[in-house]
Amino acid sequence: MERNPETGNYRRYLAYFGTLNINVLHLRKPWVTAWWSAAFPGFGHLLLGNQIKGFILMLWEIGINMQSGINKSMVCSFTGRVDLSKQVLNPRWVLLYIPVYIYAVWDSYRKTIELNKEWVLAEWERAPIVSFKMGGMCLNHLDKSSPWLAMAWSMLMPGLGQLYLRRIPIGFLLLAGWVGLMYFSGVAEIVLVTMAGSNVQAWYSINSQWALFLPSFYCFAAYEAYVYSVEYNKLFDKAQRQWLERSYGTLRPSFCRATER
Structure with a gap:
């Protein structure tokens, strides 16, 4: 009997479907x-997919960076004003910035x-993929999407590509973050x-401390x-393949008996 991934009988899943988001395991390059x-x-x-930790580290980066003056110091260094770059730094905040920055890089690589490894085991366990989720206020489903269109929407306005993929929390986070950075910079x-x-007048109104966040x-x-x-497209293909395998497996005995007659 097929086990339902909602019941927790499987140890690992390739994807988790919620009404607001789809979290998925896939192979990634640690250095990326x-x-x-x-x-x-x-x-x-x-x-x-560690969105809560990611949100907190983003808020930490913006808050501590602004207090320490690191971005402003970098701009001064890039423009040849080395002495000024030292003056705008706040050493009290810089010392708090460095350990967490190193931890974020190390932890993402380790994770x-x-x-x-978990992806390899999840592929081996072959837990069924739930491709549809409905709630009272929202619904989510798995379908084919265009990677280039998703990227184009995010290039037009960061966060829109994520909303196109129905990644609601991170989509609105990036959208709100971009609006804030554009305003303050x-x-x-x-x-x-x-x-x-x-x-000429335009460049006098730029806030380099905030503007340096924008490229990344x-x-x-x-x-x-x-x-x-x-x-998501790969996951859609896997879900379709699982469904065909289950359907073919259940229909095959009756089909064979019908042909034998």
């Missing part, structure tokens, strides 16, 4: 998740290796002023949407 954690602590954990104002033809935030949203779209 470590790199994203280095670019922005929390991103590596979001890639692994990726462990989850790759003044980049939205710069775009408007530049479109009006006043390029923008690139991660596009990359994450593309990767999960690809993995």
Whole structure:
């Protein structure tokens, strides 16, 4: 008798379906998740599906980075003002920043290796994949999506690609984060002023402390949407294959008896 993954009879599952999100196990490269954690602590954990830890590390990165002045110091270093880069740093906060930053990189690398092992075992156990979930306020289902379209939506506005894939929590987190970063950095104002033809005036309104978060935030949203779209498509194929195997297995005896007659 087939066991239902909802009952907990299987030790590992390739995917968990909720009404607001789909969390999936798949093979990842440890150095990729470590790199994203280095670019922005929390991103590596979001890639692994550890969303709560990822959210907290992201808030930590923004809060401690702003207090320590690391981004502002980096901008001063890039522009050749080395003496000023030392002055804007707050050593009290920098010492609190370094250990957690190193931990985020190390933990995402270690966790990726462990989850790759779990993926191998989950593939071997072949637990059924639930491809539909409905609740009173929301429903979720597994279908084919376009990775390039998901990435394009996230490039238009970070978070939209995740909403396209029905990854509601992380989608609205990235959307809200992008709106906040654009507002506090003044980049939205710069775009408007530049479109009006006043390029020199535009750069005086930028807040470099906030603006330095934007590149990694923008690139991660596009990359994450593309990767999960690809993995959801693979999961859809596996779910279809499981269904065909179960249906064929149950229909085969009766079909053979009918042909023998």
